[in-house]
Amino acid sequence: MKRVICAALAAMVALAAAPAAAAPGNGNGAERVRVYVSYHAEHRGPAQQALAAVGAELHYDFPGLRAFAASLPSVAVEALARNPAIEFVEEDPKRYLMSQTVPYGIPMVEANLVSEGTAFASTMVCIIDSGLYLKHEDFKKPSQFYGTNDSGTGNWFEDLNGHGTHVAGTIAAWGDNGKGVVGVAAAGTLPVHIIKTFGDNGTWTYSSSLVTALQRCIDAKGDRNLVVNMSLGGSFKSRTEERAFDQAYAQGVLPVAAAGNDGNTRLSYPASYSSVVSVAAIDQAGVVAPFSQQNSQVELAAPGVNVLSTYPWVSNNSVSAGSGTYAAEPIEFAATTSQAGVSAVLTNGARCTATNTAAWSGKVVLCERGDISFYDKVRNVQLSGGAAAVIYNNEPGGFLGTLGAGYSSTIPAVSIAQEYGQAMVGSDLDESATVVNTLPEPGDGYAFLSGTSMATPHVAGVAALVWSHGAMWTNQQVRDALAATAFDLGAPGRDNAYGHGLIQAKAALGFLQPDGEDDGDGGDGGDGGDGGDGGDDSGVTVTLSASGTKVRGVHVVTLNWSGTEAAVDVYRDNESIASSVSEGFYRDSTGNKGGGSYTYEVCEAGTSTCSNEVTVVF
Secondary structure (H helix, E strand, O other), X not given: OXXXXXXXXXXXXXXOOOOOOOOOOOOOOOOEEEEEEEEOOOXXXXXXXXXXXXXXXXXXXXXXXXXXXXXXXXXXXXXXXXXXXXXXXXXXXXXXXXXOOOOOOOHHHOHHHOOXXXXXXXXXXXXXXXXXXXXXXXXXXXXXXXXXXXXXXXXXXXXXXXXXXXXXXXXXXXXXXXXXXXXXXXXXXXXXXXXXXXXXXXXXXXXXXXXHHHHHHHHHHOOOEEEEEEOEEEOOOOXXXXXXXXXXHHOOOEEEEEOOOOOOOOOOEOOOOOOOEEEEEEOOOOOEOOOOOOOOOEEEEEEOOOEEEEEEEEOOOEEEEOOEEEEOEEEEOOEOOOOOOXXXXXXXXXXXXXXXXXHHOOOEXXXXXXXXXXXXXXXXXXXXXXXXXXXXXXXXXXXXXXXOOOOOOOOEEEEEOHHHHHHHHHHOOOOEEEEEOOOOEEEEEEEEEOOHHHHHHHHHHHHHHHHOOOOOOOHHHHHHHHHHOOEOOOOOOOEOOOEOOEOOHHHHHHHHXXXXXXXOOOOOOOOOOOOOOOOOOOOOOEEEEEEEEEEOOEEEEEEEEEOOOOOEEEEEOOEEEEEEEOOOEEEEEOOOOOOOEEEEEEXXXXXXXXXXXXXXXX
């Protein structure tokens, strides 16, 4: 049965791309839409002829998927879908970058407890994003990074958007240079391939560009295991795109994507395809972020609120007043200042929802975020004769704001963290304040951002870190281990907000490698845990190691043991806390906060064959 264009495509037609050149037989200025055209086996030639007949512009050819990506007159879609050579016509939906705003999470995912494995050269992460600022001080060496440019996007080793550099830093920022931040894989040995599919000024691309980027990742991997990071997504499903990811998964690729930032239950793609790991965002307390989408396809959770990572430029923006000088971020498209800035008396504008010439004229106006757009706030200050607008967050931390493409202001406008704004409201009103909003310059910058985009590279990096300890493991084995050992959050078991829970690198490695081979040392114990000494010389046959971290402030200890294939009983401070555990690891959520120490040992179930004792200190 032939299927005509779906409702989603009809909606796309309503929103409309810019008119293209006239197509033969369809009238001048005919509205054009971008679609996938899937053809039946052995009908490639007739499908090409049908596309040519309607004046289609071909963007990509996917022989393995039996599909073309093309732009064509909207009036030709229905007739094309009825062509006997065509299986279906569907929208080529847009895929958007999924960064929200503004910081943290290596210990939360246990990346600091797992060293790179001996098979690291056999593992690669491919990042599909906006490129990479390769000159950044926090990337160990250019030889670690490779790349490919998508058509028209510029050089893969440049990034004027910033999103791709931030994502790459979470995965691979160098941890041994004494500068900046530490990535999940911090030794600087993980091969990273960059596919630049978002342009420097764009935040979206087509699904077909994503499918092309996926294929380029596969082409670049050689005989290595491949994890693909996609901090991007969109609301509309594509059967062609789904087929591409299914084929990649069947070839051993592990795709990881952002669950979405709409804060609802809608499915986002490619994250919601069964062949892709969908990642939700949580904050430092382990609570799901309000923007993180919650649906049946969410598989894992990772830090995604206020994540600090690498950025491709630096600026010295600030707001100074009596209580101090505070770092600020530019409101995009607002007027800039010299390094000296703009100085005037500071006044409180609340949420700046209306003009107030009498109170704001000639002053620096503090506006709290919320109720109306950033553009409207800045416009109200400007119309009231204000000298500058300072917008502070309505929740902890800072944020990045914009007036919107095509808009501007004649006064400078910056954003600051909630705590800075509240401090200024409390002590600096009616005093002189200076706002500096200079143009950023390329350099070794760092930024706090939030979004499922920021959670996704934590998962992709951990997957590569774990996989580097076993080149012969399959993508399904690694995926299963990550899910089985995730720290359960929210409702017991898998749920739509957290999936299986917070990803845990060391626990996943223990699941795949219970005998401890190539398992590095015991780690540094996270938030005070001592990691264990890996055994003693007393003749015991079972060897225990332990590491500690905190989740929502609660002490959590992960135990791993080797030297026995039998189930074990687990003891904490000489009291049994679990019986007949057979997985080779155990996670103990103590329920305690503050300081404390715990001594563990495991014994073969029902026997006195026990391990060494290990003490973890918080």
